[in-house]
Amino acid sequence: MAEVKVRLRVNGQQREASVEPRVTLADFLREPLRLTGTHLGCEHGVCGACTVLVDGAAVRSCLLFAVQADGADVTTIEGIASPDGDLSPVQEAFRDCHGLQCGFCTPGFIVSVTAFLREHPDPTEAEIREALSGNLCRCTGYQGILHAVRQAADAARRGEL
């Protein structure tokens, strides 16, 4: 099948590669662009490990073909920390609160929580739980993640996300 050229802005940089239309955005980021921080768990939209921001909105990159995102502005987990390597407030909170163990699901959680707190800097407990429902974690039992989101919300309220 003929390849098509896909041009994206990824973490502030203009990137492009030619791929088959059936290549998902997740595979496009991981393979030609070598941004392997975006993880693939289920590859059919259930687990949330592949969550990235497309034009600022959190989406599952396994449910989007790279060609559909042509021209979009994408942020992956590699673009969440500051350019000098300082962790973002959400990343720091996950580290402080034991919000991860094996780390496989963590990029998806960090990206989802970042988008959620930008829109809801003062969330209720119920809103936090609902926002986390789209990401699965098999290690932590979620309590550390809930603590991390509450801690990161303090930073969100100070406008630091």
Next chain:
Amino acid sequence: MKPAPFEYHAPRETAEALKLLAELGDGAKLLAGGQSLVPMLALRLGVFEHLIDIGRIAELRGIERRNGELWIGAGTRQATIEKSRDVASAVPLLARATPLIGHFQIRNRGTLGGSIAHADPAAEYPGVALALDARMEVVSHEGRRTIEARDFFEGLWSTRMEPVELLAGVSFPIWGGRSGFAIEEFARRHGDFAIAGAAIGIELDGGDRIRRCAIGLIGLGSTPARARAAEAQLAGRPVAEARPDEVGRLAMEGLESVPSDLHGSPEFRKRVGAAMVARAWASAAREARDG
């Protein structure tokens, strides 16, 4: 990379999409938000030679009041509907159903028309469209027609649209007067498809009698359903006399082809369905009465 190979088309205008649909025939599938289609492609439950991505067609998006109804473009994202004040004030049932769809990451991509055209009987939007007697605006290279919601849903994942047709928009009637709305569903985990659910609208007259009511049922058949016999029995009665548990029981009468799978038997689903109808009825009745 799991889907089978396909050729990709990204028209910018509806007319171009319709021309492609007419030319490519059965080998083509429309791609809207992709939140149902892409998983099916990944699991190879569906294989298509051509995907026509309608996500770049601006004229398929929008929320407008037209002739006393709320028209929503089929390509409008669920996240947009969730945040719309027009939807919240004109069609509260649609606004309340939206947060129950998947997760926020899904609603950022998923569209109104994608969900309705996919016609999953356990999905929220088909059930709400049927409950509210929405009208589907369907276009093809040959013209345009309107399909009433009651005629639209044909079977599991199938509608009365022809392969060359595209869902362009949906018009939702705006209920006036003293009305109340509620949607309730039961799922094992937040964001899962409902085991059973109910979407209800009630309008009262000045004397607290039921002027009209709509009881939409989700996940209780091969299509979304209406409890029409129950609605007819309830119309005209004082709302205070319509006990929620009685309404729930009535709404389950005569249901056929209730699904059976590892999530539950038909009997279990009907018990859950009756409870969801009762809960939604109580809350819609309260809103209609007290505002």
